[in-house]
Amino acid sequence: MVEQRPLGAVVSHLVLIAGVAIVALPLYVGFVASTLSFDQVTSVPMPMTPGTHLVENYGAVLLHGGTAGSKAPVGQMMWNSLVMALAIAIGKISISMLSAFAIVYFRFPLRKTCFWLIFVTLMLPVEVRILPTYKVVAELGMVDTYAGLTLPLIASATATFLFRQFFLTVPEELAEAARIDGAGPMRFFIDILLPLSRTSIAALFVIMFIYGWNQYLWPLLVTTREDMYTVVIGIKRMVAGGDTAIEWQYVMATAMLALLPPAVVVLLMQRWFVKGLVDTEK
Amino acid sequence: MEKRVVFQSRWLPYALVAPQLAVTLVFFFWPASQALYWSLLIQDAFAARTQFVWFDNFRDLFNDPHYVASFQVTAVFSILVTVIGLALALLLAVFADRIVRGARVYKTLLIWPYAVAAAVAAVLWVFLLNPTLGILTHLLRALGYDWNYLLNARQALILIVITAVWKQISYNFLFFLAGLQSVPKSLIEAAAIDGAGPARRFWTIVFPMLSPTTFFLLVVNIVYAFFDTFAIVDAATNGGPVQATSILVFKVYQDGVQALDLGGSAAQSVVLMAIVIALTVAQFRFVERKVQY
Numbered sequence: 001m002v003e004q005r006p007l008g009a010v011v012s013h014l015v016l017i018a019g020v021a022i023v024a025l026p027l028y029v030g031f032v033a034s035t036l037s038f039d040q041v042t043s044v045p046m047p048m049t050p051g052t053h054l055v056e057n058y059g060a061v062l063l064h065g066g067t068a069g070s071k072a073p074v075g076q077m078m079w080n081s082l083v084m085a086l087a088i089a090i091g092k093i094s095i096s097m098l099s100a101f102a103i104v105y106f107r108f109p110l111r112k113t114c115f116w117l118i119f120v121t122l123m124l125p126v127e128v129r130i131l132p133t134y135k136v137v138a139e140l141g142m143v144d145t146y147a148g149l150t151l152p153l154i155a156s157a158t159a160t161f162l163f164r165q166f167f168l169t170v171p172e173e174l175a176e177a178a179r180i181d182g183a184g185p186m187r188f189f190i191d192i193l194l195p196l197s198r199t200s201i202a203a204l205f206v207i208m209f210i211y212g213w214n215q216y217l218w219p220l221l222v223t224t225r226e227d228m229y230t231v232v233i234g235i236k237r238m239v240a241g242g243d244t245a246i247e248w249q250y251v252m253a254t255a256m257l258a259l260l261p262p263a264v265v266v267l268l269m270q271r272w273f274v275k276g277l278v279d280t281e282k
Numbered sequence: 283m284e285k286r287v288v289f290q291s292r293w294l295p296y297a298l299v300a301p302q303l304a305v306t307l308v309f310f311f312w313p314a315s316q317a318l319y320w321s322l323l324i325q326d327a328f329a330a331r332t333q334f335v336w337f338d339n340f341r342d343l344f345n346d347p348h349y350v351a352s353f354q355v356t357a358v359f360s361i362l363v364t365v366i367g368l369a370l371a372l373l374l375a376v377f378a379d380r381i382v383r384g385a386r387v388y389k390t391l392l393i394w395p396y397a398v399a400a401a402v403a404a405v406l407w408v409f410l411l412n413p414t415l416g417i418l419t420h421l422l423r424a425l426g427y428d429w430n431y432l433l434n435a436r437q438a439l440i441l442i443v444i445t446a447v448w449k450q451i452s453y454n455f456l457f458f459l460a461g462l463q464s465v466p467k468s469l470i471e472a473a474a475i476d477g478a479g480p481a482r483r484f485w486t487i488v489f490p491m492l493s494p495t496t497f498f499l500l501v502v503n504i505v506y507a508f509f510d511t512f513a514i515v516d517a518a519t520n521g522g523p524v525q526a527t528s529i530l531v532f533k534v535y536q537d538g539v540q541a542l543d544l545g546g547s548a549a550q551s552v553v554l555m556a557i558v559i560a561l562t563v564a565q566f567r568f569v570e571r572k573v574q575y
Contacts, residue, residue, distance in 0.1 A: 008480065012377040013384075019374045020391045023451065026406035029417055033409065045420045095301040102298035107288050114299050121310050122562070129555075131538040131547055132313035132320065140308075155309040160302065168285070175287040185289035214399035216513035221539065232399045236517050239405055248409060255402050262397035267390065274393075274456060 027259075034058070034252035041248045057253040072226035074234060074254050080149075081213050081230040082261070087150040088212030089205050092159045097197070100163035101189055105175065121157045134221050144228045149219060153212065158280050159204055166200050167193065203276030206269045210262045231258040317555075320548035339549035348525060349533070349550070356529040359443065360507035367447040367503055368496065371454030376484065378455075379462040389459070396452040400445075400513035407445045408518050431519065435526030438519045442527050445514045450506055454499055461495030462488065501565045508557065530554060 029048075033041050036051040061074040102108075103115055133152050142148030170193065178188040219230045229237065235258060238251050266273050321339055343349050378388050395403070410418045413430040422429045431437040465488055473483045512531045515521060521528035521536060528536065534554065538547025 009381060012381045015377045016374060016381070016388045019370075020388060023392060023395055023448065026403070026410055026448070029410055030406050042415060044415060045417055046415065048417075095305065099299040099302040102295040104285055105289050106291065106295035106298075108295040111295070114303060117311075118299075118302060118306055121306055129310075129313045129317050129551055130535065131544070131551070132316035133309060134539075135316065136309065136313050151305060152309040155305045157306075172285065172287050175285070175289075179287065179289070185291060185294060188289070210397055214397075214402075216399065216401045216516070217535065220516075232401050232513075235405055236401055239408070239517065248415065251405065252409065255405055258402050259398045262399075263394050266394055266397040270390065270393070277453065277456060278460070 030252045030255055033248055034256050036249050038247060038249055041252075042245070053249065057249050058257070061250050061253045061257070072229055072234065074231060074257060076227055077229050077231040077234040078257060078261075080146075080228060081232065081258070083146055084149050084215065084219070084230055085209045085212035085261075087146060088153050088215075089208035091150060091154045092156070092208050093201055093204055095154065096157070096159035097163050097194075097201075100160050100167055101193065103160075104164055104167040105185065105188075118157045118160055121155060122161065130217060130221065137222060143222055144225050148222050149228070149230075150212075153215065153218060159208070162200065162204060162279050163197070166197060170196060199272065199275065200279070202269065202272040203279055205276075206265055206273045207276040207280055209265055213262045234258075314555075317548045317551045320544055321552045322545075339545045340553075343546060343549050343553070348528075351525065352528050352530055352533045355439070355525075355527065356508065359439065359446075359511075359527075359529055360504050362439075362443045363446045363450070363507040363511075364500060364503040366443065367450050367454055368499055370447065371451050371499075372458050372496075374451075375455050375458035375462055376488075378459055389456075392455050393452040395449055398449065400449055400510065401517040403449045404442075404445050404514045404517035407441060407448070411441055411444075433523055435523055438523055438527045442511070442514050442518055445518060446507060446511050449514070450503065454503070457495055457499055458492070461492045465491045498565075501561060505558070505561055508561075509554075 029046075032048060032050050033046065034057055035054040036047060037053050040047055040051055062078075063073050063075060099114075099118060103111060137143060137148045137152060140148075142151070174192055175188060178192060183191070213230075214232060215230070216232055216236075219233050220236070223229050223233060231254065235251060235254050238254060239246060322336060374392065378385050378392075381388075398406075408416075410416050411429065411431060413419060413432055416429075419429045429437060431441045469487055469491075470483055473487055478486070508529075509531055511529065512535065515527055515529055515532045516535075519527045521532050530550065531554065534547055534550045537543045537550065
């Protein structure tokens, strides 16, 4: 047994508490700012305890948006973010489960070609091919639509790769038994493979939801109308509000609203989140 | 690895891969090939005339002092983000691994920044370090340090490094903690019996055992600093002051979308593609074999 030093434990806790405090500092200050009035936020130094304008500020941004820079209501932006995050998560999971199923459970001509066409996308993030992708989407008339917002981000093989790896570990006997019992491939997929994949799906869902919700560059390009902004873009537009003074209490209220859904997903689904992180990096 | 038992169907497998193939062809291969093609063209601003110029765009790119400067900024930025990020996360993970009670609570309190969008993280830190209102600016001024990232190039870089490290700390922490927990306890106990203190045990046993995780995180963090920090730069400094924080991926956007230099931006995209492919190959060749989860 390794020696136990009481002093060592105290030091460990102190270091970790310091780490947690530094990590939490921006969140705390942001939260406090979101509960203050404009005059309180702009006084130097700003108060360090929450004020009384919480309901007022959050209500204002949700229904009317900030007054400078972006005037779109944040409620609408939250809805757009939610649609985008869910469409990316569900879209990615569905199309990649189907293609992974085909690649693992069938032998067909061009199988290897399909495999490589899909997996080469692992190499290039959207950021790198941003302008030509925008042009394609514009030519298809999908600027300012949910399809334009989500489809290009669904085109990636991480999820396909993950499901392929998982399907390969499913015992052969299951498919054999299903075949002997006269079940067709889709029956096998729905009744056996899908239930077995539950934890993988949950893990991937958490990662993809956060990925979709937090997208920045793509929605910045592909949304031009305020009612199509996602909440992350809305914040950027509020800060880039031009020469009028930035209303930090509204910006911070919006920031808190923007980080709440993904943070809740991570904290509530912590187990799947960690599994998802490890799986997607394999 | 292949399945022995497979299903037979003439059309079903094609129907199953069709949605993914369609999305991949339209939104990946088409734009990627366009980028390759454009990188060899010069186009005027109205797209009326185009001229095929072979590799002129690339030659111009590497003769452009702004682009070379952007490479340098990106290099400094990625090194700082990677080294500071890994060091801090390792420190926290080592102490979290040592404590017996409450480790889960710390873990929960440390992983949530992963959920925060990069742009939101940037706005939170900009607020803390705002030249007029920022609470940390106020503290720094009280200590006699003048902070204004809007004017000072080095401070602007510090701001985006802090934000990028803060955002990535959860990820690094989780992987280091997992790596530490997989180090066999018997080795540590044996060293302790032989009289090695905690520091000696860490540097001679734990740290070498952790090297696959460290290498893996090294590659992931470099990729992160290169590509996933666009939002931080755009929301925090907008590349300024005077291009001081204009990293490569930001410059692609700036030149292509804002300055409409299609050929130059496409050539930059191709250079970035080459970097990603090199990093991915490095990751597969060195990491796949060695990382133990």
